[in-house]
Amino acid sequence: MSFYGWLWRGLPGPFAVKLLLALVLVLGVVAGLFTWVFPAIAPLMPFNDVTVDGR
Amino acid sequence: MADGPQAAAPARGRTRGGPLGAALGLGGELLITLGVLLVLFVAWQLVWTDVVADAEMDQEVASLEAAFDDPAATAVPGLKDVKFGQAFAIVRIPQFGLKYARPVYEGTTRDVLMHGIGHYASTAMPGELGNFAVAGHRTTYGKPFNRIDDLRRGDVVIVETRQTWFVYRVSSTEVVAPSRADVILPVPEQPGAEPAEALLTMTSCHPEFSSRERYVVHATLATTYPHAEDLPADLLTRRG
Numbered sequence: 353m354s355f356y357g358w359l360w361r362g363l364p365g366p367f368a369v370k371l372l373l374a375l376v377l378v379l380g381v382v383a384g385l386f387t388w389v390f391p392a393i394a395p396l397m398p399f400n401d402v403t404v405d406g407r
Numbered sequence: 408m409a410d411g412p413q414a415a416a417p418a419r420g421r422t423r424g425g426p427l428g429a430a431l432g433l434g435g436e437l438l439i440t441l442g443v444l445l446v447l448f449v450a451w452q453l454v455w456t457d458v459v460a461d462a463e464m465d466q467e468v469a470s471l472e473a474a475f476d477d478p479a480a481t482a483v484p485g486l487k488d489v490k491f492g493q494a495f496a497i498v499r500i501p502q503f504g505l506k507y508a509r510p511v512y513e514g515t516t517r518d519v520l521m522h523g524i525g526h527y528a529s530t531a532m533p534g535e536l537g538n539f540a541v542a543g544h545r546t547t548y549g550k551p552f553n554r555i556d557d558l559r560r561g562d563v564v565i566v567e568t569r570q571t572w573f574v575y576r577v578s579s580t581e582v583v584a585p586s587r588a589d590v591i592l593p594v595p596e597q598p599g600a601e602p603a604e605a606l607l608t609m610t611s612c613h614p615e616f617s618s619r620e621r622y623v624v625h626a627t628l629a630t631t632y633p634h635a636e637d638l639p640a641d642l643l644t645r646r647g
Contacts, residue, residue, distance in 0.1 A: 390452070399616050400547060400612075401585065401618040403520075404621050404623070
């Protein structure tokens with residue numbers, strides 16, 4: 353049993369189409385992470401404070 | 408061995424391993440996914456935020472330069488009227504590179520500092536008696552103060568505003584605890600003292616990739632030139 357195997361089998365079409373669709377899915381997920389998820393968790397990281405007044 | 412069907416060989420595919428195998432397979436995929444997510448986050452933080460912020464800062468510097476050169480432009484406020492989040496000056500530090508130019512915004516919140524250098528709003532403006540204090544990232548978000556530890560006594564820090572070039576020279580550097588707000592006082596580390604000089608203080612994090620301490624550079628106003636004049640060429644040189 354495998355999530356990615358299940359996903360791959362679920363993609364329609366011949367191998368080339370499956371590959372293209374998989375690539376689009378990956379790019380979409382990375383774009384979502386870069387746009388929303390990572391900016392949201394960055395403030396919780398302990399290496400970005402540069403001021404001396406605690407703000 | 409060569410003849411006869413290999414009846415004991417497992418069938419290909421999903422029946423191998425049973426429930427335990429299925430759980431291990433899923434768990435393995437989950438761990439690999441988490442690993443990829445971590446690598447992606449590091450790449451985003453260390454590379455992508457620089458790419459975005461560098462492009463943004465170059466653009467902001469270009470529009471400030473255009474506004475400084477145009478006497479009719481109203482986009483850049485006078486130093487007395489700067490509002491939170493507005494860009495009002497350009498910092499140039501020849502020691503960081505002859506083309507180094509970064510915008511200064513009013514305020515030092517996290518959001519402001521993602522876009523450039525931030526001016527501690529409670530401190531003096533450039534050239535005023537007291538301390539023009541600014542903060543900037545050492546790493547990530549364009550890292551305007553990445554090489555703050557290269558600055559030595561006598562090095563030039565230029566603050567360009569619409570009216571004036573303010574030329575500061577570094578007087579001292581220190582590493583302090585993050586709680587040391589007294590380094591940005593009008594007279595640094597002397598609460599209540601009346602300022603007699605125009606100073607500049609830069610703060611950033613230290614050591615690199617950490618926020619355990621703050622790297623602090625103090626500088627003193629050496630000269631000013633009207634913005635209409637060109638800066639003397641010998642100011643725009645790197646030390647040794």
